[in-house]
Amino acid sequence: MNRVRLILTVITIVINAVPVAGVLLMYQNNLLGLVVPPEINTIVNDVVVPEEQLGGFPGNVTFVDSHYDTTSRTAMLTFEVTNPLQFDMTVDSMSADVRCDEHDFPLGHATINDPVAISAGETAEIDVAGTWTQDALHHFLTAHAGAKNVDVELTEISVTVNGVSIQTGEIIKIPDFPVM
Amino acid sequence: MKSMHLRINWVGLAGGVTTIVVVAVSLFYPWWQLRVGDGLVTANVSPLNTSFSVLGTSFTMPLVWAMNIASILTFLVSGITMIIYSLLPAKSYSKTLLGFAYKKPLYTLLVFVILLFASTLLVQTLLHFSVPLEGSTNSALPIPLIQGTTVSALISTGFQLPFWLAIVAAGLCIAARIYHKRVAAVQEQEVTLVVATPIAPLATEASAE
Numbered sequence: 001m002n003r004v005r006l007i008l009t010v011i012t013i014v015i016n017a018v019p020v021a022g023v024l025l026m027y028q029n030n031l032l033g034l035v036v037p038p039e040i041n042t043i044v045n046d047v048v049v050p051e052e053q054l055g056g057f058p059g060n061v062t063f064v065d066s067h068y069d070t071t072s073r074t075a076m077l078t079f080e081v082t083n084p085l086q087f088d089m090t091v092d093s094m095s096a097d098v099r100c101d102e103h104d105f106p107l108g109h110a111t112i113n114d115p116v117a118i119s120a121g122e123t124a125e126i127d128v129a130g131t132w133t134q135d136a137l138h139h140f141l142t143a144h145a146g147a148k149n150v151d152v153e154l155t156e157i158s159v160t161v162n163g164v165s166i167q168t169g170e171i172i173k174i175p176d177f178p179v180m
Numbered sequence: 181m182k183s184m185h186l187r188i189n190w191v192g193l194a195g196g197v198t199t200i201v202v203v204a205v206s207l208f209y210p211w212w213q214l215r216v217g218d219g220l221v222t223a224n225v226s227p228l229n230t231s232f233s234v235l236g237t238s239f240t241m242p243l244v245w246a247m248n249i250a251s252i253l254t255f256l257v258s259g260i261t262m263i264i265y266s267l268l269p270a271k272s273y274s275k276t277l278l279g280f281a282y283k284k285p286l287y288t289l290l291v292f293v294i295l296l297f298a299s300t301l302l303v304q305t306l307l308h309f310s311v312p313l314e315g316s317t318n319s320a321l322p323i324p325l326i327q328g329t330t331v332s333a334l335i336s337t338g339f340q341l342p343f344w345l346a347i348v349a350a351g352l353c354i355a356a357r358i359y360h361k362r363v364a365a366v367q368e369q370e371v372t373l374v375v376a377t378p379i380a381p382l383a384t385e386a387s388a389e
Contacts, residue, residue, distance in 0.1 A: 004273040008261070008280045015253035023246035039239030087235040090218070163217030164321075169328035 061172065064125065068178040073137070077110065077128040077174065083118040091116045091126060092160040098130050101151035101173060103143055107136035110154065132179070140179050149176040189266040189363050192278065192356030196262030198349040199285055202342055203228060203255045211343040212296060214311065216321075217333045226342065227251040227292045251288060258284035262353060269363045278360055282353040289350050312337055 027033045062080040069076070075098075083089050092115045098107045110130030118124040132140075144150050154172040158165065210224035210231075222233040228251050231240045258281045265277035300311045309319040316336040 004276045005280075008276070011257055012254075012280075015257060016250045019246040019249040019253075020243070023242050027242060034243040035241050037239045037241060039237050040234075043234050043237050085235065092218075161217075162220050164220060164331060164333040165318075167330050167332075 063172070063174055066174065066177055073132050075108075075110075075130045075132065075177070075179075077130065077177075079126045079128060080123050081116075081118060081126050082123045083120060086120045088117065088119050089161050091118065092163070094126065094128060094157070094159045096128070096154040096157040096172075099153050099155055100139060100143070101153045103139070105136075105139050105143070106133070107139065107152060108132045144179070148178060150179045151175045152177045187270065187363070189269045189356055189359055191352055191359040192262050192266035192269070192282075195285075195349060195352030195356045196259045196266055196281070198345065198352055199255055199259035199262060202285070202346045202349050203252055203259070205345060206252075206342040209340050209342050211292065211346065212313075212339050213337065215336045220333070225296065227288050228255065228342075254284055254288065258353075262356065266356065269360060275360070275364075278357060282357045285346060285350040285353050289346050309335075311335060314338055 023034065062082075063077070064080050065078040067076050068074070081091065091112065094110075094112045096110045098110050099105060100107055108130045110128045112126055112128050116124055116126050140147070140150065152174050154174065156167075157170065157172065158167045160166075206226050206228035210229065211226040213225070214223040215221070219233075220235060224231045224233075226248070228248055230244050230248055231238060233239075261277050262281035265274050265281060268274055269278075297313065300313060303309070303311050309321060310317055311319070312335070314337060316334055318332055319335050320330055320332045
Protein backbone atom coordinates (compact mmCIF):
# COMPACT_ATOMS: atom_id res chain seq x y z
CA MET A 1 0.00 0.00 0.00
CA ASN A 2 2.90 2.30 0.79
CA ARG A 3 4.34 1.49 -2.62
CA VAL A 4 1.06 2.59 -4.28
CA ARG A 5 1.11 5.82 -2.29
CA LEU A 6 4.72 6.41 -3.32
CA ILE A 7 3.93 5.80 -6.99
CA LEU A 8 0.96 8.22 -6.86
CA THR A 9 3.09 10.87 -5.13
CA VAL A 10 5.82 10.52 -7.77
CA ILE A 11 3.18 10.77 -10.56
CA THR A 12 1.76 13.94 -8.96
CA ILE A 13 5.19 15.55 -8.74
CA VAL A 14 6.13 14.55 -12.29
CA ILE A 15 2.91 15.72 -13.99
CA ASN A 16 3.06 19.05 -12.19
CA ALA A 17 6.78 19.72 -12.38
CA VAL A 18 7.70 18.48 -15.87
CA PRO A 19 5.49 20.85 -17.98
CA VAL A 20 6.44 23.92 -15.91
CA ALA A 21 10.14 22.94 -15.83
CA GLY A 22 10.04 22.30 -19.58
CA VAL A 23 8.65 25.75 -20.34
CA LEU A 24 11.09 27.36 -17.91
CA LEU A 25 13.97 25.64 -19.73
CA MET A 26 12.62 26.71 -23.12
CA TYR A 27 12.34 30.33 -22.01
CA GLN A 28 15.40 30.47 -19.73
CA ASN A 29 16.90 33.25 -21.85
CA ASN A 30 13.63 35.15 -22.10
CA LEU A 31 11.70 34.83 -18.84
CA LEU A 32 9.35 37.68 -19.82
CA GLY A 33 8.26 35.50 -22.73
CA LEU A 34 6.67 33.13 -20.21
CA VAL A 35 3.84 35.59 -19.68
CA VAL A 36 4.20 37.91 -22.68
CA PRO A 37 4.01 35.87 -25.89
CA PRO A 38 5.21 37.32 -29.22
CA GLU A 39 1.58 37.78 -30.31
CA ILE A 40 1.16 40.56 -27.72
CA ASN A 41 4.07 42.46 -29.27
CA THR A 42 2.46 41.92 -32.68
CA ILE A 43 -0.81 43.39 -31.40
CA VAL A 44 0.98 46.36 -29.84
CA ASN A 45 3.22 47.02 -32.87
CA ASP A 46 0.94 46.21 -35.78
CA VAL A 47 -2.67 46.19 -34.68
CA VAL A 48 -2.82 49.13 -32.29
CA VAL A 49 -2.21 52.35 -34.17
CA PRO A 50 0.17 54.90 -32.65
CA GLU A 51 -1.64 57.96 -31.34
CA GLU A 52 0.19 60.33 -33.70
CA GLN A 53 -0.96 58.18 -36.63
CA LEU A 54 -4.51 58.19 -35.29
CA GLY A 55 -4.37 61.98 -35.18
CA GLY A 56 -7.36 62.57 -32.93
CA PHE A 57 -10.85 61.14 -33.27
CA PRO A 58 -11.94 63.05 -36.39
CA GLY A 59 -8.53 62.44 -38.00
CA ASN A 60 -9.86 59.32 -39.75
CA VAL A 61 -13.15 60.95 -40.70
CA THR A 62 -13.30 63.18 -43.76
CA PHE A 63 -16.39 65.11 -44.79
CA VAL A 64 -17.09 64.40 -48.47
CA ASP A 65 -20.48 65.73 -49.53
CA SER A 66 -23.91 66.82 -48.37
CA HIS A 67 -27.32 67.41 -49.87
CA TYR A 68 -30.73 68.43 -48.62
CA ASP A 69 -34.19 67.13 -49.52
CA THR A 70 -36.69 69.92 -48.97
CA THR A 71 -39.79 67.70 -49.05
CA SER A 72 -38.63 65.39 -46.25
CA ARG A 73 -36.52 68.09 -44.53
CA THR A 74 -33.73 65.52 -44.49
CA ALA A 75 -30.08 66.39 -44.81
CA MET A 76 -27.68 63.67 -45.97
CA LEU A 77 -24.01 63.91 -45.04
CA THR A 78 -21.41 61.65 -46.62
CA PHE A 79 -18.17 60.94 -44.75
CA GLU A 80 -15.13 58.92 -45.68
CA VAL A 81 -13.97 56.85 -42.73
CA THR A 82 -10.60 55.05 -42.72
CA ASN A 83 -10.05 51.97 -40.60
CA PRO A 84 -6.46 52.36 -39.33
CA LEU A 85 -6.47 48.95 -37.60
CA GLN A 86 -5.31 45.61 -39.01
CA PHE A 87 -8.72 44.27 -38.05
CA ASP A 88 -12.04 44.43 -39.88
CA MET A 89 -14.54 46.64 -38.14
CA THR A 90 -18.23 47.40 -38.40
CA VAL A 91 -19.68 50.79 -37.58
CA ASP A 92 -22.91 49.65 -35.95
CA SER A 93 -24.32 53.08 -35.25
CA MET A 94 -23.41 56.72 -35.19
CA SER A 95 -25.29 59.68 -33.84
CA ALA A 96 -24.53 63.35 -33.33
CA ASP A 97 -26.25 66.62 -32.57
CA VAL A 98 -26.17 69.19 -35.39
CA ARG A 99 -25.77 72.79 -34.30
CA CYS A 100 -25.47 76.11 -36.08
CA ASP A 101 -21.78 77.03 -35.93
CA GLU A 102 -22.41 80.77 -35.84
CA HIS A 103 -25.19 80.90 -33.23
CA ASP A 104 -24.63 77.58 -31.43
CA PHE A 105 -28.29 76.83 -32.11
CA PRO A 106 -29.51 73.20 -32.06
CA LEU A 107 -30.71 72.23 -35.54
CA GLY A 108 -31.38 68.51 -35.29
CA HIS A 109 -30.00 65.06 -34.77
CA ALA A 110 -28.00 62.98 -37.23
CA THR A 111 -27.72 59.18 -37.36
CA ILE A 112 -26.66 56.42 -39.75
CA ASN A 113 -29.38 54.12 -41.04
CA ASP A 114 -27.45 50.90 -41.62
CA PRO A 115 -24.25 49.39 -40.19
CA VAL A 116 -21.16 49.89 -42.36
CA ALA A 117 -18.36 47.32 -42.59
CA ILE A 118 -14.84 48.65 -43.13
CA SER A 119 -12.03 46.19 -43.85
CA ALA A 120 -8.61 46.53 -42.20
CA GLY A 121 -6.76 49.57 -43.53
CA GLU A 122 -9.58 50.37 -45.97
CA THR A 123 -11.72 53.49 -46.40
CA ALA A 124 -15.49 53.43 -46.68
CA GLU A 125 -18.21 56.00 -47.17
CA ILE A 126 -20.77 56.48 -44.44
CA ASP A 127 -24.04 58.32 -45.08
CA VAL A 128 -25.36 60.20 -42.09
CA ALA A 129 -28.98 61.35 -42.24
CA GLY A 130 -30.39 64.25 -40.24
CA THR A 131 -33.76 65.94 -40.10
CA TRP A 132 -34.12 69.62 -39.27
CA THR A 133 -36.47 70.48 -36.47
CA GLN A 134 -39.22 73.13 -36.86
CA ASP A 135 -37.13 75.42 -34.64
CA ALA A 136 -34.18 74.89 -36.99
CA LEU A 137 -36.26 75.91 -40.01
CA HIS A 138 -37.42 78.99 -38.12
CA HIS A 139 -33.79 79.73 -37.19
CA PHE A 140 -32.74 79.54 -40.86
CA LEU A 141 -35.56 81.96 -41.83
CA THR A 142 -34.79 84.46 -39.10
CA ALA A 143 -31.03 84.26 -38.49
CA HIS A 144 -29.91 83.16 -41.96
CA ALA A 145 -32.60 84.73 -44.14
CA GLY A 146 -31.92 84.02 -47.81
CA ALA A 147 -28.86 81.88 -47.12
CA LYS A 148 -28.60 78.63 -49.05
CA ASN A 149 -25.74 77.30 -46.97
CA VAL A 150 -24.89 77.48 -43.27
CA ASP A 151 -21.80 76.42 -41.35
CA VAL A 152 -22.80 73.65 -38.96
CA GLU A 153 -21.00 71.50 -36.44
CA LEU A 154 -21.53 67.97 -35.21
CA THR A 155 -21.34 67.68 -31.43
CA GLU A 156 -21.93 64.94 -28.86
CA ILE A 157 -20.71 62.41 -31.39
CA SER A 158 -21.30 58.81 -30.42
CA VAL A 159 -20.05 55.91 -32.54
CA THR A 160 -20.48 52.21 -31.86
CA VAL A 161 -17.85 50.07 -33.54
CA ASN A 162 -17.84 46.29 -33.09
CA GLY A 163 -19.96 46.65 -29.97
CA VAL A 164 -17.64 49.27 -28.46
CA SER A 165 -19.23 52.65 -27.90
CA ILE A 166 -17.03 55.73 -28.34
CA GLN A 167 -18.33 59.09 -27.15
CA THR A 168 -16.26 62.12 -27.88
CA GLY A 169 -16.35 65.76 -27.00
CA GLU A 170 -14.61 66.53 -30.31
CA ILE A 171 -16.53 68.71 -32.74
CA ILE A 172 -16.65 68.20 -36.50
CA LYS A 173 -17.22 71.45 -38.37
CA ILE A 174 -18.99 71.28 -41.72
CA PRO A 175 -18.81 74.48 -43.75
CA ASP A 176 -21.45 75.56 -46.28
CA PHE A 177 -24.01 72.98 -45.36
CA PRO A 178 -27.08 73.21 -47.65
CA VAL A 179 -30.15 74.09 -45.59
CA MET A 180 -32.71 75.07 -48.23
CA MET B 181 -26.56 -10.53 -6.00
CA LYS B 182 -26.69 -7.30 -4.04
CA SER B 183 -23.16 -7.81 -2.76
CA MET B 184 -21.98 -8.46 -6.36
CA HIS B 185 -23.59 -5.17 -7.29
CA LEU B 186 -21.76 -3.42 -4.46
CA ARG B 187 -18.38 -4.86 -5.40
CA ILE B 188 -18.08 -2.03 -7.91
CA ASN B 189 -18.26 1.53 -6.70
CA TRP B 190 -20.66 2.75 -9.40
CA VAL B 191 -20.61 6.33 -8.13
CA GLY B 192 -16.81 6.34 -8.36
CA LEU B 193 -16.96 4.83 -11.83
CA ALA B 194 -19.32 7.61 -12.93
CA GLY B 195 -17.03 10.17 -11.27
CA GLY B 196 -13.94 8.80 -13.02
CA VAL B 197 -15.61 8.72 -16.43
CA THR B 198 -17.05 12.23 -15.94
CA THR B 199 -13.59 13.52 -14.96
CA ILE B 200 -12.16 12.22 -18.25
CA VAL B 201 -15.14 13.65 -20.16
CA VAL B 202 -14.37 17.05 -18.53
CA VAL B 203 -10.86 16.88 -20.02
CA ALA B 204 -12.20 16.06 -23.49
CA VAL B 205 -14.86 18.80 -23.45
CA SER B 206 -12.45 21.37 -21.96
CA LEU B 207 -10.16 21.02 -24.98
CA PHE B 208 -12.89 22.59 -27.11
CA TYR B 209 -14.85 24.81 -24.71
CA PRO B 210 -13.61 27.06 -21.89
CA TRP B 211 -14.87 26.86 -18.32
CA TRP B 212 -15.45 30.62 -18.30
CA GLN B 213 -15.55 33.08 -21.16
CA LEU B 214 -15.21 36.85 -21.30
CA ARG B 215 -16.16 38.82 -24.41
CA VAL B 216 -15.59 42.53 -24.95
CA GLY B 217 -17.58 44.16 -27.71
CA ASP B 218 -18.29 42.20 -30.86
CA GLY B 219 -15.25 39.90 -30.94
CA LEU B 220 -12.74 42.62 -30.04
CA VAL B 221 -11.40 40.79 -27.01
CA THR B 222 -12.17 37.22 -25.97
CA ALA B 223 -10.73 35.37 -22.98
CA ASN B 224 -11.32 31.63 -22.82
CA VAL B 225 -10.39 30.72 -19.27
CA SER B 226 -10.06 27.17 -17.99
CA PRO B 227 -7.61 25.28 -15.79
CA LEU B 228 -7.19 22.89 -18.72
CA ASN B 229 -7.12 25.19 -21.75
CA THR B 230 -6.74 28.98 -21.52
CA SER B 231 -6.45 31.24 -24.55
CA PHE B 232 -6.99 34.87 -25.46
CA SER B 233 -7.97 36.71 -28.61
CA VAL B 234 -7.39 40.43 -29.06
CA LEU B 235 -8.55 42.12 -32.27
CA GLY B 236 -8.54 38.81 -34.11
CA THR B 237 -5.09 37.68 -32.91
CA SER B 238 -5.20 34.55 -30.75
CA PHE B 239 -2.52 33.69 -28.24
CA THR B 240 -1.80 31.86 -25.01
CA MET B 241 0.82 32.47 -22.34
CA PRO B 242 3.52 29.75 -22.23
CA LEU B 243 3.48 29.55 -18.41
CA VAL B 244 -0.32 29.25 -18.37
CA TRP B 245 -0.09 26.65 -21.15
CA ALA B 246 2.35 24.57 -19.04
CA MET B 247 0.01 24.80 -16.05
CA ASN B 248 -2.88 23.75 -18.30
CA ILE B 249 -0.90 20.68 -19.42
CA ALA B 250 -0.24 19.82 -15.76
CA SER B 251 -3.96 20.17 -14.99
CA ILE B 252 -4.95 18.00 -17.98
CA LEU B 253 -2.56 15.27 -16.82
CA THR B 254 -3.79 15.62 -13.22
CA PHE B 255 -7.41 15.26 -14.34
CA LEU B 256 -6.59 12.28 -16.57
CA VAL B 257 -4.60 10.48 -13.85
CA SER B 258 -7.32 11.27 -11.33
CA GLY B 259 -10.04 9.93 -13.64
CA ILE B 260 -8.13 6.76 -14.51
CA THR B 261 -7.23 6.15 -10.85
CA MET B 262 -10.85 6.63 -9.85
CA ILE B 263 -11.98 4.11 -12.48
CA ILE B 264 -9.37 1.54 -11.33
CA TYR B 265 -10.44 2.04 -7.72
CA SER B 266 -14.14 1.78 -8.61
CA LEU B 267 -13.65 -1.55 -10.37
CA LEU B 268 -11.51 -2.91 -7.52
CA PRO B 269 -12.81 -1.22 -4.35
CA ALA B 270 -12.01 -4.22 -2.15
CA LYS B 271 -8.29 -4.35 -2.79
CA SER B 272 -5.91 -3.42 -0.02
CA TYR B 273 -4.62 -0.40 -1.97
CA SER B 274 -8.10 0.81 -3.03
CA LYS B 275 -8.48 3.39 -0.30
CA THR B 276 -5.13 4.89 -1.27
CA LEU B 277 -6.29 5.15 -4.91
CA LEU B 278 -9.57 6.71 -3.83
CA GLY B 279 -7.85 9.17 -1.49
CA PHE B 280 -5.59 10.26 -4.35
CA ALA B 281 -8.29 10.51 -7.02
CA TYR B 282 -11.36 12.05 -5.39
CA LYS B 283 -9.72 15.32 -4.24
CA LYS B 284 -8.18 16.45 -7.55
CA PRO B 285 -11.31 17.67 -9.41
CA LEU B 286 -12.59 19.37 -6.23
CA TYR B 287 -9.29 21.16 -5.53
CA THR B 288 -8.92 22.23 -9.17
CA LEU B 289 -12.47 23.57 -9.16
CA LEU B 290 -11.97 25.46 -5.89
CA VAL B 291 -8.64 26.99 -6.98
CA PHE B 292 -10.19 28.00 -10.34
CA VAL B 293 -13.19 29.73 -8.73
CA ILE B 294 -11.03 31.50 -6.12
CA LEU B 295 -8.50 32.73 -8.73
CA LEU B 296 -11.27 33.82 -11.10
CA PHE B 297 -13.04 35.75 -8.34
CA ALA B 298 -9.75 37.32 -7.22
CA SER B 299 -8.85 38.29 -10.81
CA THR B 300 -12.15 40.05 -11.47
CA LEU B 301 -11.87 41.81 -8.11
CA LEU B 302 -8.29 42.88 -8.92
CA VAL B 303 -9.32 44.25 -12.33
CA GLN B 304 -12.19 46.13 -10.69
CA THR B 305 -9.89 47.61 -8.05
CA LEU B 306 -6.91 48.48 -10.24
CA LEU B 307 -8.53 49.39 -13.56
CA HIS B 308 -11.85 50.66 -12.19
CA PHE B 309 -14.15 48.79 -14.53
CA SER B 310 -16.46 46.02 -13.54
CA VAL B 311 -16.21 42.50 -14.87
CA PRO B 312 -19.11 40.34 -13.73
CA LEU B 313 -18.53 36.66 -13.07
CA GLU B 314 -21.75 35.84 -14.90
CA GLY B 315 -23.80 38.16 -17.10
CA SER B 316 -23.34 41.33 -19.11
CA THR B 317 -22.48 44.88 -18.21
CA ASN B 318 -21.64 48.04 -20.09
CA SER B 319 -18.30 49.19 -18.70
CA ALA B 320 -16.21 52.25 -19.42
CA LEU B 321 -12.82 51.02 -20.54
CA PRO B 322 -9.70 52.64 -19.10
CA ILE B 323 -8.15 53.44 -22.49
CA PRO B 324 -6.28 56.75 -22.56
CA LEU B 325 -7.20 57.18 -26.23
CA ILE B 326 -7.89 60.83 -26.80
CA GLN B 327 -8.71 63.58 -24.34
CA GLY B 328 -12.44 64.08 -23.89
CA THR B 329 -13.27 60.70 -25.34
CA THR B 330 -14.84 57.89 -23.40
CA VAL B 331 -14.88 54.32 -24.59
CA SER B 332 -17.39 51.85 -23.22
CA ALA B 333 -18.09 48.31 -24.26
CA LEU B 334 -20.49 45.54 -23.52
CA ILE B 335 -18.65 42.97 -21.41
CA SER B 336 -20.27 39.55 -21.41
CA THR B 337 -19.06 36.74 -19.22
CA GLY B 338 -20.37 33.33 -18.36
CA PHE B 339 -19.55 29.89 -17.09
CA GLN B 340 -19.64 27.32 -19.84
CA LEU B 341 -20.64 23.63 -20.02
CA PRO B 342 -17.25 22.16 -18.89
CA PHE B 343 -17.44 24.16 -15.64
CA TRP B 344 -20.81 22.63 -14.71
CA LEU B 345 -19.53 19.24 -15.83
CA ALA B 346 -16.48 19.68 -13.55
CA ILE B 347 -18.85 20.42 -10.64
CA VAL B 348 -20.71 17.18 -11.42
CA ALA B 349 -17.40 15.27 -11.63
CA ALA B 350 -16.21 16.73 -8.30
CA GLY B 351 -19.57 15.93 -6.70
CA LEU B 352 -19.51 12.35 -7.97
CA CYS B 353 -15.93 11.88 -6.72
CA ILE B 354 -16.92 13.12 -3.24
CA ALA B 355 -20.00 10.90 -3.34
CA ALA B 356 -17.73 7.98 -4.28
CA ARG B 357 -15.66 8.64 -1.15
CA ILE B 358 -18.85 8.54 0.96
CA TYR B 359 -20.20 5.51 -0.91
CA HIS B 360 -16.89 3.70 -0.29
CA LYS B 361 -17.88 3.23 3.37
CA ARG B 362 -20.91 1.23 2.24
CA VAL B 363 -18.83 -0.82 -0.21
CA ALA B 364 -16.23 -1.44 2.51
CA ALA B 365 -18.94 -2.47 5.02
CA VAL B 366 -20.33 -5.08 2.58
CA GLN B 367 -16.81 -6.29 1.95
CA GLU B 368 -16.20 -6.72 5.69
CA GLN B 369 -19.45 -8.74 5.99
CA GLU B 370 -18.32 -10.97 3.11
CA VAL B 371 -14.92 -11.51 4.73
CA THR B 372 -16.63 -12.47 8.02
CA LEU B 373 -18.84 -14.97 6.17
CA VAL B 374 -15.88 -16.48 4.30
CA VAL B 375 -13.93 -16.87 7.55
CA ALA B 376 -16.98 -18.35 9.35
CA THR B 377 -17.89 -20.91 6.64
CA PRO B 378 -15.08 -23.56 7.24
CA ILE B 379 -15.88 -23.74 10.97
CA ALA B 380 -19.25 -25.50 10.42
CA PRO B 381 -17.90 -28.66 8.61
CA LEU B 382 -15.13 -28.97 11.21
CA ALA B 383 -17.73 -28.94 13.98
CA THR B 384 -19.80 -31.56 12.12
CA GLU B 385 -16.76 -33.78 11.71
CA ALA B 386 -15.96 -33.48 15.42
CA SER B 387 -19.49 -34.51 16.47
CA ALA B 388 -19.39 -37.55 14.08
CA GLU B 389 -16.20 -38.78 15.67
